[in-house]
Amino acid sequence: MQVPNEGHVAALAFPFGTHATPLLTLVRRLSASAPNLKFSFINTSKSNQKVFSKIKPNDYQNIKPFNVDDGVPEGHVFSGDPLEAVELFLRAMPENFKNGLEGAVAETGAKITCLLTDAFFWFGADMGAEMGVPWVAFWTAAPCSISVHMYTDVVRNTLKGKEENGDETLDFIPGMSAIRAKDLPAGIVHGKLEAPFNIMVHKMGQTLPRATALAINSFEEINPTITNDLKSKLKMVLNIGPFDLAWPPKSFSDESGCIPWLDNHDKASVAYLSFGSLLTPQPNELIALAEALETQRVPFLWSFRDSSKLQLLEGFLERTSTLGKVVPWTPQLQVLEHPSVGVFITHAGWNSVSESIARGVPMICRPFFADQGLNSRLVEEVWKIGVSVEGGNFTKSATTKALELVFSSGKGGEMRENIGNLKQKAKIAVGSDGSSTKNFTSLVKVVAGCENA
Ligand code: U2F
DSSP: OOOOSOOEEEEEOOOSSSSHHHHHHHHHHHHHHOTTSEEEEEEEHHHHHHHHHTSOGGGGTTEEEEEEOOOOOTTOOOOSOTHHHHHHHHHHTTHHHHHHHHHHHHHHOOOOOEEEEETTOTTHHHHHHHHTSOEEEEEOSOHHHHHHHHTHHHHHHHHTTTOSSSOOBOTTSTTOTTOBGGGSOTTSSSSOTTSHHHHHHHHHHHHGGGSSEEEESSOGGGSHHHHHHHHHHSSOEEEOOOHHHHSOOSOOOOTTOHHHHHHTSOTTOEEEEEOTTTOOOOHHHHHHHHHHHHHHTOOEEEEOOOGGGGGGGTTHHHHTTTTEEEESOOOHHHHHHSTTEEEEEEOOOHHHHHHHHHTTOOEEEOOOSTTHHHHHHIIIIISOSEEEOGGGSOOHHHHHHHHHHHHHSHHHHHHHHHHHHHHHHHHHHTSTTSHHHHHHHHHHHHHTTOTTO
16 A cells, blocks of 8 residues: 555544553554654643653654643642543533644644544544544444444433333344443433533534544454444444554563462462453442452452552451452553463453453453443353343452352353454454454555545
8 A cells, every 4th residue: 555655643532541542552553554644642741641651752753742731720629520630621622622733733844634533522523624634533442332322312212211220122223132221321311411421422423424434442243233333324434453462562561570470370260350540449349349359269460550448458458468469550461361360350441341352361340330331241141251240239249159150150161162252253353364454454544545545
């Protein structure tokens, strides 16, 4: 493929959760395939610092970070509500990004030729049209969750008055018959429909048909019916993942010594626990989880990000010092790759689910918010590669039951077999002739402005 000598791609990042990191990975993949193009990465200063600190300057030579206003007024005192920073940022949009784009054009001296945004940013459609350039939206989660946002109005109309117990299924949407109303993210039929975040994702679903392309960090074979349905509704749907298989990080750091610790354990014997980048379960759930691990004598490696809550586990930590290891952060990809890991206890954030699939580790899911309920349901009911904790939250008995199911029952064996098959499909998708590889080539053409090349 001939890539033009000129071109300036502006990438607009959502600076919360695990959104900016996969977007930067995508930008790095694109810049490696189209080294003639310039890339501007437009994000808040805090998030830019975080995501760029993880990579070496050599790895982003033609990518320039630009900082935008995070919307936090000077001297603002946060109340402790995790959504507050998000809502302040949403209020500053899209003006902050318009300023960021102007800054990127002024500093590089190159006009924008392609707008690549987190799919949340529905205003990319108008921005792209005004600039006369393609708008490429990037969805960091699964095809299933984007489908739900595309069908929000249909779901609302169909479930009106029936959503009470949440057991109504979405069998009126292709590929979604296993999904129940209660698995849906807040903002579709329950929760505050008028909350700024929920308005944003609703608008996203309505605007995506205007996108030149939608790129997804997944692979087609994982949900072919949903992918085909999305293809019938959008101009171009390009599953280009799983990223961590298609473009694995070159190095990793293991400051807490997780890998040597895992080396000293038997095959598939360890439970790995992590709840992603945003949350820590409530104290009663933490205690129930700890009690189940201790009683079952399951060796565990726990990524425990909020050290202020560690005191809740006092006593447990001392009693289990030879059974388990609690660390502030792990090299998760390498941990999941390790043969000693037998189960992943997760909040079912998409990156975690996808990384676990790509490494063949069955899951125990305890979803909290957003797409996590959908992902858990797919894990348990559709792919049959794990289980959700009974009753929806960690109690000692529900966690014990889930551990027994994965470690000691025939069902656990089936889960391992199913996830092994899915892992194979993921590997094929990112192979030289695979669907994700072909889709990525199409994406490079769109971004480089030579889609007919
Ligand atoms: C939001 O998800 P989170 O950021 O909370 O969680 P994940 O999507 O699972 O991503 C967590 C990432 O952090 C890494 C891990 C994942 O790539 O490998 N990590 C690590 O390297 N070491 C650790 O000790 C712990 C984690 C949101 F909450 C979800 O609902 C969405 O699905 C998701 C994607 O949009 O963003």
